[in-house]
Structure formats: structure tokens, C-alpha cells
Amino acid sequence: MSYRLGVDVGGTFTDILLVNEETGETFREKTASTPDDQSVGVLRGIQAVCAAAGVDPGEVREVLHGTTVATNAILEKRGARVGLVTTEGYRQVLQIARSYVPGGLAGWIIWPKPEPLAALEDTVEVRERVGADGSVVTELDEDDVRAKLRRLKGRGIEALSISLINSYANNKHELRIAEIAAEELEGIPVSCSSLVLPELREYERTLTTVANAYVQGQVARYVGNLENQLHQSGMDAHLSILRSDGGLVSAKVASDNPVSMLLSGPAGGVTGAVWVAEQAGYKDLLTLDMGGTSTDVALVQNLTPRIGRETTVGDLTVRATSVDVRTVGAGGGSIAHVPPLTQALRVGPQSAGARPGPAAYGLGGTEPTVTDANLVLGYLPTSLAGGEISLDREAAREAVQKIADATGLPSVEAAAEGIYDIVNENMFGALKLVSTQQGFDPRDFALVAFGGAGPLHANALGVLTGAWPVIIPPSPGVLCALGDATTTLRDESVRTLVRRFSEIDDETLRTVLQELAETAKVSLLEAGLSEDELTYSYQADLRYHGQGFEIPVEIDIDRFDGEHGLDSLRAAFDAEHERLFSFLLSNEHEVVTVRATVTGPRPEVQVNVLDEGGTDPSAARTGDQEIWFEGAHHTAGVYDRLQLRAGNVIQGPAIVTEMDSTTLVLPGHAATVHPSGTLLIRPVDSQE
Numbered sequence: 001m002s003y004r005l006g007v008d009v010g011g012t013f014t015d016i017l018l019v020n021e022e023t024g025e026t027f028r029e030k031t032a033s034t035p036d037d038q039s040v041g042v043l044r045g046i047q048a049v050c051a052a053a054g055v056d057p058g059e060v061r062e063v064l065h066g067t068t069v070a071t072n073a074i075l076e077k078r079g080a081r082v083g084l085v086t087t088e089g090y091r092q093v094l095q096i097a098r099s100y101v102p103g104g105l106a107g108w109i110i111w112p113k114p115e116p117l118a119a120l121e122d123t124v125e126v127r128e129r130v131g132a133d134g135s136v137v138t139e140l141d142e143d144d145v146r147a148k149l150r151r152l153k154g155r156g157i158e159a160l161s162i163s164l165i166n167s168y169a170n171n172k173h174e175l176r177i178a179e180i181a182a183e184e185l186e187g188i189p190v191s192c193s194s195l196v197l198p199e200l201r202e203y204e205r206t207l208t209t210v211a212n213a214y215v216q217g218q219v220a221r222y223v224g225n226l227e228n229q230l231h232q233s234g235m236d237a238h239l240s241i242l243r244s245d246g247g248l249v250s251a252k253v254a255s256d257n258p259v260s261m262l263l264s265g266p267a268g269g270v271t272g273a274v275w276v277a278e279q280a281g282y283k284d285l286l287t288l289d290m291g292g293t294s295t296d297v298a299l300v301q302n303l304t305p306r307i308g309r310e311t312t313v314g315d316l317t318v319r320a321t322s323v324d325v326r327t328v329g330a331g332g333g334s335i336a337h338v339p340p341l342t343q344a345l346r347v348g349p350q351s352a353g354a355r356p357g358p359a360a361y362g363l364g365g366t367e368p369t370v371t372d373a374n375l376v377l378g379y380l381p382t383s384l385a386g387g388e389i390s391l392d393r394e395a396a397r398e399a400v401q402k403i404a405d406a407t408g409l410p411s412v413e414a415a416a417e418g419i420y421d422i423v424n425e426n427m428f429g430a431l432k433l434v435s436t437q438q439g440f441d442p443r444d445f446a447l448v449a450f451g452g453a454g455p456l457h458a459n460a461l462g463v464l465t466g467a468w469p470v471i472i473p474p475s476p477g478v479l480c481a482l483g484d485a486t487t488t489l490r491d492e493s494v495r496t497l498v499r500r501f502s503e504i505d506d507e508t509l510r511t512v513l514q515e516l517a518e519t520a521k522v523s524l525l526e527a528g529l530s531e532d533e534l535t536y537s538y539q540a541d542l543r544y545h546g547q548g549f550e551i552p553v554e555i556d557i558d559r560f561d562g563e564h565g566l567d568s569l570r571a572a573f574d575a576e577h578e579r580l581f582s583f584l585l586s587n588e589h590e591v592v593t594v595r596a597t598v599t600g601p602r603p604e605v606q607v608n609v610l611d612e613g614g615t616d617p618s619a620a621r622t623g624d625q626e627i628w629f630e631g632a633h634h635t636a637g638v639y640d641r642l643q644l645r646a647g648n649v650i651q652g653p654a655i656v657t658e659m660d661s662t663t664l665v666l667p668g669h670a671a672t673v674h675p676s677g678t679l680l681i682r683p684v685d686s687q688e
Helices: 038-053 069-075 142-154 172-184 202-232 251-256 264-280 370-376 393-407 412-434 454-465 476-485 506-520 522-526 557-561 565-581
Strands: 003-009 013-020 026-032 060-066 082-087 123-126 136-138 159-163 190-192 238-242 248-250 285-290 295-301 311-313 316-318 326-328 334-337 346-351 446-450 470-472 490-500 535-544 551-555 589-599 621-629 632-640 649-651 654-657 662-665 669-673 679-683
Touching: 003 038, 003 264, 003 476, 013 038, 013 476, 026 038, 026 476, 038 060, 038 202, 060 264, 060 476, 069 202, 069 264, 069 311, 082 142, 082 202, 123 142, 142 172, 159 172, 159 202, 172 190, 190 202, 202 238, 202 251, 202 316, 238 251, 238 264, 248 251, 248 490, 248 522, 264 285, 264 295, 264 446, 264 470, 264 476, 285 412, 285 454, 295 412, 326 412, 334 370, 334 412, 346 412, 370 393, 370 412, 393 412, 412 454, 412 621, 446 454, 446 476, 454 470, 454 662, 454 679, 490 506, 490 522, 506 522, 506 535, 506 557, 506 565, 506 589, 535 565, 551 565, 557 565, 565 589, 621 654, 632 649, 649 654, 662 669
Parallel strands: 003 060, 060 238, 082 123, 082 159, 159 190, 285 446, 446 470, 632 654
Antiparallel strands: 003 013, 013 026, 238 248, 285 295, 295 326, 311 316, 334 346, 470 679, 490 589, 535 551, 535 589, 621 632, 649 669, 654 662, 669 679
16 A cells, blocks of 8 residues: 655644545544644654554655745744845845835835845845846956855855846856855855746845745755654655645755745645545635634636735745735634724734634633634534544633623623624635635635634635535545645746747747746656656736736647747737726737746545435434524534435534534535535525
């Protein structure tokens, strides 16, 4: 037997999924995350799931890991002290930045401008200049470079970033500075902008390169430490890390280019949701991943997640390909509070995290959280994660009573329902960001809800969005780990062209794309894949000549065999521009950047199919539970998900329990069990 492990580290829990590649049988484990050293929680979970499955760790062939190490380093400002080398005259590139301030008109008055990741005093200029066409205007002064690098060494920098003007067109000077840095700054990691992001726009390129250097040391140490611990525990498995775009890269590539991993965790959830939706027969979906700290949402069309060219973490926005995930501070640990000035109930973004956690955890937390509210409402059982965490209902009631007292609500249940409703509205707002604000009607999509807390709120969000059915995957609390275990190796290569369509022809563009594909496939071949296992896709960032932004468009390279390649790009761009903005321009089209993406084969994981059981779910019913919904008590049936069979129809109100999550079916709705094991929730009047 051979096995693969999916590992996802969240802010509150670490999820482990062990998959038997031959039978499709899965084993899961959920354990508390260890923020000080994530590898501790990872190893604990791996050992526990192998023991539970009776599997020798040596039988695990691959470990596929979504990690938040890079994300946390950015959010918590715990990265390296970064030195920056740039072209003479561009020392303040990070301070000048872009003239954009978040918020409404006059938002700059209260906006605290974030400090750059590379301080001005740790930034040096070197004498050199490359033109936009790649020609060398001023030769590199190597003596000047050595003097500046020694100055940075004296300042105690821990990482070096090199970002010269127009280096995307000619990186000769950057690479030479990197060679000199290896001599002058021995042992200090170096990031070159022409390797990290070989694209137009010096600010975005510099910022992304500095961010890469900022987290590189922590990520390299973590990945190296995890590899060592895996081997020490008897596992001779290949470790791969999930990228922000949902693809996998080897541990070495991840260590060299960690900026591509900033949304590694959320990307795994979207990948897992796509896999589950495909088994249930749905291609267009909204995804909702609600964990203990935050909720991530995304939109998927035709089983393909929408990919963005920017990644945002906290105040930092870098140019890195990622699944278009939006995050809101709404999770099971989000704290409910009533500001004295407004006396209006608020939920989040502050979170109780894993420690002390919600009041119900009994670990010293006293603030009321979403988890406490769900417990008061009767939606949650008194134990989580298969019994690893016990919940104290009375402690939850005491915490939520503070909200009732502060708002004057008549009962603790009313206060808890207020918390539940507000956090749902917060998540609804995030779903609108990826749907209606992008020109999509959520009613045209199914809603896939997962994460430890997602299935408790999924039915209510289906009501708010009109997205039916609501799909609850098997093991929803570890779906991110399933996504890690069912995704593929991927890499990409990018080149900036900036050519009007009249300045380029089909044959030239096809040649460029083929060169990029040759570069992108190298890391996959080095990982052991063969040429015939690779698939290729291509994309171009286009704009009207004179426009200040681009729109990504997929390229059908087969159209470039004739004379209609550029025509097809023009038509695709116009269609997307009209969808986004409802108008077209007569300006000439311009290709700014092109990229080639190479993907390995999708792992063949067998799907478990449930036995047929008819519509009656009574064999899985374990009891009743009093719940509070819309101002009144209701009696909900409680069902053990492991005992459900294909075709069972669970009438709401109902609670479906399993090791890693709990699903709530509201009154007036019903959940049908699909043969793949997913629950499909719809309003009763629309049941098929």
C-alpha cells in the first residue's frame, strides 16, 4: 500500500488527512496548532493519524503541505531585517509607493501608512542603468557595489533583495550583484527581482522581492526542520508545499520563492472544494472556508478557480499569482463586543485563537465568541475534534450573557442569535466581493462550505446568497488537507513584452510562449515527472494602448498555428472588458505580460461511494437537541454522519455531527446525502 498525506496548518487547528492511494480510504486527524513552531503540531498530527490508521509511517510516499509560516511572518512583523539594493536615483521606491489610500474620501487622515519591509536606512543605490529595451545605458560599477554591500553588512541585515530599474528586460547587472553579495555577505539569502517577478512596474517588483527576502529565512528554516523531523520519524516521503495558486512545488523551490506561498493555506481549501464539487456533479461554485480565526471565500467557474495576479496579506499587496481568495475576520473564535460609544453589537475581527480560545474551551478565555454563541443556541455538541476539546456550555452562557447585558436583549439566546446573524452578514459581505462585485450572480452557483465552523453557518448563508445547493463535503474540517492531497505540481514562467498588436505577430508570440514553457517545466522534470505527464496553459495580460491597468486573458496556443491567434486574444479581451466595465474602446490592443504555466498529473485518488440507504435517515439518528432559531425553541434531530447512507434525506431542523465539524440544517430545509458522501442542502420547496 502507498499513502499520501495532506497537511494544512490553520490559526487554530492543524488538519491531517491520510489517503490510501489504491482504495481511496481516508483517515483524518485534527489537533491544536502550535504557533511558536508549526512543525510540532504537524508531527503530532501525522503520528496520531498513522497510529489510528495502523499505517507504518514508512508507507507514506508524499507529504503535501499548505502552510501559513510566510503569512504569519508578514502579519506578525517577524521577518528578517532586509537590505535593498536599487539603481541610483530610486532609493525611495518603497517610500513613494503608489498614491492609493484604502477607505473613502479623506481616508488618508486616519490611515496609518504601513512601514516598508526594507527600511530606508537599509536601502542603498548603486551606479548602473539598463534601458526599457534591455540595453545597458550605464555599466555596473562593481567597486561601488562592494562598498554599498559592506555598508549593509555593518547594519546587520539578515537578507538581501536586489531590484534594479528595468531588470525585467535585462538581468545581467542583478545577477552580477548577487554574485558579489555571495562573496561579501556570505550566508545571507539573496532575492533578485528579475527571478522573483520579471515584470514591468518597479514598485510592485521591488515590493514583491523585498517581501520574498523578508520571509525567506523563516520559511527555509521551517521547511528544512520539517523535512528533518519527517525523516527522523521514519518517513522517507517527498515533501511538497502548496503555492498560492493551488499548485504544488518542491520544498526547495518553496524555500527559494516563499512569496508564492502567502495564500498557501486558503488555496488548499479551494482546491479541495473543487474536487468535492466535481464528485457531486457541480462545476460553478462559491467556496466558504470558516475556521477558528477567519473565513476565506472564492469563486470557481467550470471547476477552475479564478486566479488573481495580486496577493494581499494584511497591509501588504504583492504581485504573485494566487487563487482570488478574499478573507474576513469572522471565525469560530471571533470575539463579540459592544463598543461603549455606539452600543451596537460587533463581531470580530479580533479572535480568541486557539489559546485562550472561546470561553467554552475552559482555557482561561472569558470573552464571548461565535463558538460560544453556537453552543448557547444548541447548534454545537459539547465536544470537538473527536473529543480532543470539551466544551463548557455554562461558561459559554456566562460569556454571552455579557452581550445580553450590554445591549439590553431579553435573553442570552437572543444575544447568541444576534452574534450568529452578524457573523453571517460579515461572511455574506465577503461572498459579495467575489460574486456580485465581479459581475456574477451568486444564485447561479452552488455554495461549498467547509472548515471546522463553516457547516454551522452554511445553510444561513445559502438563504442570504440564494446559492443552492449548499454542499457540505465529507470531513469538512479537514478539506484544506484534502485539497493539499489531491492537487498537482505546478510552476510558471513570466515575461514582460509591452507590444502593441501592430508590433507583434502570431509566430513571434507563439515562440515566446514556447520558450516560457521550456523554462517553467524544469522544476517539474527535476521533481521526477516525465515530459508526457505535463500539461501547458498560457495567459496574457492585455490592455488598450494608453490604459493604466491590464486584464488577464487565457491564450489558446492552438489558435496560433494559423493567422488568428491575436484575433482570438482581441476578442477574449473585449468580452472580459465589456463584462467588467460595460463598454469598449477603439484604442489599439497591447500585450504587456505573457506567462506559461506547466502542471503535472492530477493524483488518482479513488472516491469512496456510500451504500444506497433510501430516504429514511432514522438509522443514523442518535437523539434530539433543543435549539434556538428565530426567537423560539425548536427540537432538532441529531444524526451521526458516519451512519448516513446515499439517498438519505434529513429534514430540518437537524444537526449532523462528525469528528471534525458539525452541520446545521435549518427549519424549512433538507439535506440529501449524495453517493459521494456530500450533503446537499436545499429549501424544502426546491428539493429534487
